[in-house]
Amino acid sequence: MAQTGISSRFPWWGRFKEGWAVFRENLLGKIGMSLLVLFGLMALCSYIPPMIDSMYNPMAGVDPHVTSSTGPSLKHWLGTDFMGRDILSQLLAGARVAFMVGVTAAFMSIFLGTAIGMVAGYAGRVADTLLMRLADMVMVMPTLLVVIILAALFGQLSIWTIVLIIALFRWPGVSRVIRAQTLSLKQRPFIDAARVAGASHLRIIFKHIMPNVLPLSFLYMTFRVTSAITIEAALAFLGFGDPGTVSWGMMLQWVWKTGHMFRAPYWLLPPGICISLITLSFYMLGRAMEEVLDPRLRKEDKSA
Amino acid sequence: MALLSVERLSVGYQTGKGYLKAVENVSFTLEEGRSLGFVGESGCGKTTLGMAIMGLLPENASITSGRVVFAGEDLLRKSEEEMRGIRWKEMAMIFQAAMNALNPVHRVQDQIAEAIMTHDPQRGREETLHRVEELFDLVGLPRDRMRDYPHQYSGGMKQRAIIAMALSCNPRLIIADEPTTALDVIVQHRILEKTKSLQGQLKFGMIFISHDISVVAEVCDDIGIMYAGQLVECGPIEEVFSAPRHPYTAALFSSFPSLTGERRGLNPIPGETPNLIRPPSGCRFCERCPGAESACRLESPEWTEITPRHRVMCPGCRGNSPSPERG
Amino acid sequence: MNREPVLRLEKVSRIYRGRASLFGGRSTTVKALNRVSLSLEDGEIFGLVGESGSGKTTCGRLIVKLEEPQEGKVFLDAKEITDLKGQELKAYRRKVQMIFQDPYQSLNPQLSIFESVAEPLIIHRESAGAERRERVLSILRAVGLAPPEDYIQRYPHQLSGGQRQRVAIARAMVLGPEVVVADEPTSMLDASYSAQIYNLLLELRDRLHVTILFITHNLAAAKYLCDRIAVIYRGTLMEVASAEELIRHPKHPYTQALIDALPKFGHCEGIRRYDALLEREREGSDGPCCPFFARCAKARLERCGREVPPLQAFGSDCQVACFCVESGEGMETEAGQCYFGV
Numbered sequence: 001m002a003q004t005g006i007s008s009r010f011p012w013w014g015r016f017k018e019g020w021a022v023f024r025e026n027l028l029g030k031i032g033m034s035l036l037v038l039f040g041l042m043a044l045c046s047y048i049p050p051m052i053d054s055m056y057n058p059m060a061g062v063d064p065h066v067t068s069s070t071g072p073s074l075k076h077w078l079g080t081d082f083m084g085r086d087i088l089s090q091l092l093a094g095a096r097v098a099f100m101v102g103v104t105a106a107f108m109s110i111f112l113g114t115a116i117g118m119v120a121g122y123a124g125r126v127a128d129t130l131l132m133r134l135a136d137m138v139m140v141m142p143t144l145l146v147v148i149i150l151a152a153l154f155g156q157l158s159i160w161t162i163v164l165i166i167a168l169f170r171w172p173g174v175s176r177v178i179r180a181q182t183l184s185l186k187q188r189p190f191i192d193a194a195r196v197a198g199a200s201h202l203r204i205i206f207k208h209i210m211p212n213v214l215p216l217s218f219l220y221m222t223f224r225v226t227s228a229i230t231i232e233a234a235l236a237f238l239g240f241g242d243p244g245t246v247s248w249g250m251m252l253q254w255v256w257k258t259g260h261m262f263r264a265p266y267w268l269l270p271p272g273i274c275i276s277l278i279t280l281s282f283y284m285l286g287r288a289m290e291e292v293l294d295p296r297l298r299k300e301d302k303s304a
Numbered sequence: 305m306a307l308l309s310v311e312r313l314s315v316g317y318q319t320g321k322g323y324l325k326a327v328e329n330v331s332f333t334l335e336e337g338r339s340l341g342f343v344g345e346s347g348c349g350k351t352t353l354g355m356a357i358m359g360l361l362p363e364n365a366s367i368t369s370g371r372v373v374f375a376g377e378d379l380l381r382k383s384e385e386e387m388r389g390i391r392w393k394e395m396a397m398i399f400q401a402a403m404n405a406l407n408p409v410h411r412v413q414d415q416i417a418e419a420i421m422t423h424d425p426q427r428g429r430e431e432t433l434h435r436v437e438e439l440f441d442l443v444g445l446p447r448d449r450m451r452d453y454p455h456q457y458s459g460g461m462k463q464r465a466i467i468a469m470a471l472s473c474n475p476r477l478i479i480a481d482e483p484t485t486a487l488d489v490i491v492q493h494r495i496l497e498k499t500k501s502l503q504g505q506l507k508f509g510m511i512f513i514s515h516d517i518s519v520v521a522e523v524c525d526d527i528g529i530m531y532a533g534q535l536v537e538c539g540p541i542e543e544v545f546s547a548p549r550h551p552y553t554a555a556l557f558s559s560f561p562s563l564t565g566e567r568r569g570l571n572p573i574p575g576e577t578p579n580l581i582r583p584p585s586g587c588r589f590c591e592r593c594p595g596a597e598s599a600c601r602l603e604s605p606e607w608t609e610i611t612p613r614h615r616v617m618c619p620g621c622r623g624n625s626p627s628p629e630r631g
Numbered sequence: 632m633n634r635e636p637v638l639r640l641e642k643v644s645r646i647y648r649g650r651a652s653l654f655g656g657r658s659t660t661v662k663a664l665n666r667v668s669l670s671l672e673d674g675e676i677f678g679l680v681g682e683s684g685s686g687k688t689t690c691g692r693l694i695v696k697l698e699e700p701q702e703g704k705v706f707l708d709a710k711e712i713t714d715l716k717g718q719e720l721k722a723y724r725r726k727v728q729m730i731f732q733d734p735y736q737s738l739n740p741q742l743s744i745f746e747s748v749a750e751p752l753i754i755h756r757e758s759a760g761a762e763r764r765e766r767v768l769s770i771l772r773a774v775g776l777a778p779p780e781d782y783i784q785r786y787p788h789q790l791s792g793g794q795r796q797r798v799a800i801a802r803a804m805v806l807g808p809e810v811v812v813a814d815e816p817t818s819m820l821d822a823s824y825s826a827q828i829y830n831l832l833l834e835l836r837d838r839l840h841v842t843i844l845f846i847t848h849n850l851a852a853a854k855y856l857c858d859r860i861a862v863i864y865r866g867t868l869m870e871v872a873s874a875e876e877l878i879r880h881p882k883h884p885y886t887q888a889l890i891d892a893l894p895k896f897g898h899c900e901g902i903r904r905y906d907a908l909l910e911r912e913r914e915g916s917d918g919p920c921c922p923f924f925a926r927c928a929k930a931r932l933e934r935c936g937r938e939v940p941p942l943q944a945f946g947s948d949c950q951v952a953c954f955c956v957e958s959g960e961g962m963e964t965e966a967g968q969c970y971f972g973v
Binding site: 345346488489490492493494496515516517518519521522555556558559560561562571572573576 | 683822824826830848849850889892
């Protein structure tokens with residue numbers, strides 16, 4: 001049965017459609033996806049308030065009429081923080097930061113983890129042992145603690161440094177899984193066939209193993225995003241975040257530091273709820289994707 | 305009275321892509337003590353047929369019509385409870401790759417003993433073990449291996465153990481689905497010889513399902529050829545082999561290379577098996593049939609009797625001369 | 632025909648060494664192939680027949696250099712290729728290819744048919760663009776997937792087992808190799824697809840002039856397809872002869888046992904039973920002995936249990952590894968006609 005149209009030019013489109021059909025049925029996936037779309041919109045909209053009026057700028061905006069934390073009003077839908085800055089625009093900016101941090105850190109750690117996992121699985125023997133012992137060592141190190149120590153030693157860290165450090169500490173989990181998958185792929189006859197055809201090791205890794213391993217990588221990326229966002233939020237809350245960036249964790253820190261925790265629920269609740277919800281929605285997305293990937297991975301076997 | 309009589313049985317599966325008509329209107333009878341082999345390629349429905357008779361179809365399968373009359377009673381009307389009483393005691397099944405069905409953490413003798421005691425709770429342990437010894441002798445396994453674990457057995461030995469288990473309650477009918485596919489040639493030969501001699505000795509009826517015609521030829525009295533869910537030809541082995549009437553039968557025979565035949569004598573069947581979700585109307589083989597006529601596509605084919613025991617389902621063959629010589 | 636054989640194995644052994652266990656067990660050694668010598672003539676289809684564990688697949692893998700022998704030498708066109716590396720190894724791979732057993736696993740599910748078949752061309756930097764496409768189309772046509780344009784954009788899971796195997800054959804043949812090792816190419820296919828593949832291999836051998844090593848457990852298929860057949864048991868060759876000769880006059884007891892074991896039927900009164908197998912295995916001797924000694928019903932000589940019989944020429948066309956045959960101990964054989972022909 002030939003695929004026609006777009007599917008024949010871009011075969012992954014056809015498989016994406018199939019995967020989408022399964023995904024759609026999954027309740028978790030739908031909830032997760034909708035929430036993420038919501039947050040995505042929030043992130044996009046974060047550019048709007050400052051354009052309307054400079055007083056809505058999340059960091060520097062100052063409402064001349066407001067000098068302390070006030071509750072929701074017509075001008076400030078969620079109220080203002082202790083400096084008179086608009087909470088809603090901070091929330092929107094936080095969404096942007098969450099996505100940036102989450103996705104970038106996750107992407108980098110997956111990149112690293114996949115590369116190392118593939119090399120370890122494919123090369124085997126000494127390289128495998130060395131890399132996996134390295135993974136073990138990195139894995140047991142408590143990320144948060146290390147970052148705090150580094151921040152204490154080197155002063156405030158920029159957001160991108162934080163992202164880099166998260167990536168450097170979170171790759172082992174992925175690499176184990178990718179390594180296992182690579183090991184099982186290595187046994188498959190089509191790898192032998194490539195070798196018999198004369199393919200170099202690099203070619204086998206990139207052309208044959210990687211495409212079969214990437215779906216798993218993407219799956220793990222969703223899980224990594226949750227941990228990246230949580231770590232960043234925790235760091236910011238504890239005071240080790242980037243002071244120049246407004247993130248939800250940073251907002252929580254301000255609430256706490258200025259003693260408004262029990263006095264300003266309109267300020268405390270939104271960022272807290274957002275952190276919880278975004279991590280939850282990425283997690284749900286990951287679980288739904290698992291269901292999509294599993295039967296398809298099985299579908300690679302005999303049909304008819 | 306026939307031991308087993310299947311009348312117009314149709315089974316289908318509900319799949320993601322639609323309703324798959326796996327078995328369509330299959331009818332046959334099996335006498336006591338005789339063996340009937342079902343031959344066909346993958347997807348022809350032979351395994352589904354075996355499972356339907358045993359009542360072991362999966363959740364998404366449904367029997368749309370027909371009767372399965374075993375020893376005078378319609379099995380399809382029975383409840384699961386009643387079927388459980390019949391399975392193993394009256395009817396036993398040997399599945400594909402059955403050797404993997406042995407539990408690796410229990411001794412072989414214990415597994416066979418359990419099968420016996422489950423269906424005959426009166427028996428004491430000692431009596432049961434005595435019976436296991438008898439079974440071991442019967443299938444040709446050495447008694448001193450009774451206390452071994454399955455992983456200590458070779459493939460052939462595991463298969464014999466499975467046969468012993470199937471025979472343990474003296475069933476009247478055994479359905480064997482590709483019992484020797486995973487085995488080497490010599491071991492397979494031994495097991496088939498043993499099966500045939502056991503059948504002569506214990507006089508149970510047997511349904512033997514295989515994709516390999518030569519295996520069925522060695523063991524069975526009668527043969528049924530299945531194609532795309534339909535039974536297209538059925539009869540005693542000698543008659544069907546000497547004069548195959550259905551074009552698929554003839555083509556199937558000529559697909560097996562012969563030890564003494566001519567080079568390039570193989571005439572493989574061109575084309576592919578039909579889609580069972582939207583099967584062609586009429587005879588399902590007509591698209592690949594060299595002798596297809598317009599009638600084949602339209603009419604739902606009916607049985608034509610060649611001899612009292614040999615029948616064929618082929619609209620094009622009605623009253624015609626036998627199909628062309630193979631190869 | 633005194634031309635140099637296109638592929639020659641000389642006393643090749645493949646030994647697997649298990650590691651010694653931590654608790655003091657000795658390391659285990661398994662000889663998958665034991666000093667095997669055989670040669671393939673140019674343009675012939677040579678059958679290697681054996682049961683599981685006989686070493687036939689290992690032999691194929693050694694030839695395509697997926698594994699390396701511990702002993703012995705391999706020659707292609709009279710040049711030793713046992714220790715090739717780098718560019719020379721790559722050049723070797725152009726000339727020697729393999730068709731794998733499992734059509735469901737030997738094609739990368741992520742690659743289209745075009746990509747799979749073009750891969751050897753890409754790796755060896757042969758032709759490009761339109762020319763490459765043309766070569767792929769033409770080889771697909773040659774293996775019977777016509778019109779090839781219909782197939783190149785498809786993916787393996789959209790094809791049947793028989794079609795996938797044809798694609799695997801196309802991939803093996805696209806570079807125009809000298810030798811192709813076919814490792815049980817039909818054992819996972821239905822009868823009608825298998826038959827198509829056999830005829831295809833015969834056709835391709837004639838058209839493209841390749842030498843084919845056909846590895847199988849099915850003696851009947853080997854008889855149909857091959858010019859010569861070698862029977863292998865536990866890593867050692869037992870008998871090598873022309874296909875006709877091997878089937879009609881099998882000399883080695885193991886070959887006879889294989890022929891006995893093939894299901895026969897019908898008016899087979901002419902077919903002889905060789906009864907070459909013992910009901911129960913004999914007690915093995917610790918030292919060297921004939922590999923088949925434990926099961927052989929025809930082992931009449933003392934030597935059978937004491938020495939390993941070498942593969943020796945017997946008559947003009949045969950080689951047999953059996954002391955009893957050598958000494959002419961009454962091994963008269965005759966095969967008759969059988970209706971179903973198996």
